[in-house]
Amino acid sequence: MNTQRAIRELRAMLKEAGLSGSFLVRDLATGDELGITPDVELPIASLVKVPLAVAVLQRVQDGRLDGAAMIDVPPGRNTSPAQVGLSRFRHPARIAVEDLLYLSTALSDNTASDALFGLVPPADVNRTLVNAGITGITIRHLMRELIQTPVQRFEPRDVHLAQSLAIGSRTAGHGHPLSQLDVTRTNSGTARACVDLLQALWVPVHVPAEVAAQVRSLMGANVVRHRLAPDFSSDATRWSSKTGTLLNLRHEIGVVEHDDGSRYAIAALTESTVPAATQPTAEAVMAHVARSLHDRLRAR
Numbered sequence: 001m002n003t004q005r006a007i008r009e010l011r012a013m014l015k016e017a018g019l020s021g022s023f024l025v026r027d028l029a030t031g032d033e034l035g036i037t038p039d040v041e042l043p044i045a046s047l048v049k050v051p052l053a054v055a056v057l058q059r060v061q062d063g064r065l066d067g068a069a070m071i072d073v074p075p076g077r078n079t080s081p082a083q084v085g086l087s088r089f090r091h092p093a094r095i096a097v098e099d100l101l102y103l104s105t106a107l108s109d110n111t112a113s114d115a116l117f118g119l120v121p122p123a124d125v126n127r128t129l130v131n132a133g134i135t136g137i138t139i140r141h142l143m144r145e146l147i148q149t150p151v152q153r154f155e156p157r158d159v160h161l162a163q164s165l166a167i168g169s170r171t172a173g174h175g176h177p178l179s180q181l182d183v184t185r186t187n188s189g190t191a192r193a194c195v196d197l198l199q200a201l202w203v204p205v206h207v208p209a210e211v212a213a214q215v216r217s218l219m220g221a222n223v224v225r226h227r228l229a230p231d232f233s234s235d236a237t238r239w240s241s242k243t244g245t246l247l248n249l250r251h252e253i254g255v256v257e258h259d260d261g262s263r264y265a266i267a268a269l270t271e272s273t274v275p276a277a278t279q280p281t282a283e284a285v286m287a288h289v290a291r292s293l294h295d296r297l298r299a300r
Helices: 003-016 045-061 097-106 110-117 122-131 143-147 156-168 191-202 209-220 280-298
Strands: 019-027 033-036 070-073 093-096 237-246 249-258 263-272
Touching (some): 003 019, 003 033, 019 191, 019 280, 033 191, 045 097, 045 110, 045 122, 045 143, 045 191, 045 209, 070 097, 070 110, 093 097, 097 110, 110 143, 191 209, 191 249, 209 237, 209 249, 249 280, 263 280
Antiparallel strands (some): 019 033, 019 263, 070 093, 237 249, 249 263
């Protein structure tokens, strides 16, 4: 089957699962790529925690921050099942900067992330990306703004109403009445920009090697393993990644490292048209599409 026909079939599979997708797979040794609309700008939700980790660790390395410094963190005041770590704490805590990085990146803890944004604001994270030669990712706000959506106004049995609002209100240019889903107002990026970020971490040139290694380690410790991980984890591979989830958005970016030394950066950014928070079929289709692109590129 030729590549164009294979892409058409993968697009059809996404559509059948209620998804539209922006995917890119890149061979980190050769730069060869294969993708599906990889330059579509989308809200990136918790994917922003990867550049945040880069910015914080660069400041730890050059002495502007102390990784062992203890930070006072107020309770998250959020009992949503979707929130983890400090975000569900009921009492104040004191946690070291480097431990906040683990909670933010590996557990996707929003409260830990906002404590780090208190040390390195979004504008400074943006500058870190630009200095590393990475464009196409824009960081505008803290994580707490992402959870101020209509979901919080509904009982659990009515969350589908918030999903319906998210799905039915986007403009052709990816504007949206919900600021968290409007690419001109929220943290945004493209699959290509996310793969560029991964390449900067796995083949470091403008990111200090020690910083890149620490971020790779944090991504390797990611505990969210239900999305792409089932198709990329095995005894012969290592899968390091970060997920992002918000309303009808499901994302994951990561790198698969094979025992033969080959490495592939993968970004899968998707929107769903199904008004449901839990969609195991969509997760499985995302993984299948990403794996199919990877396998076709590897076979070249």
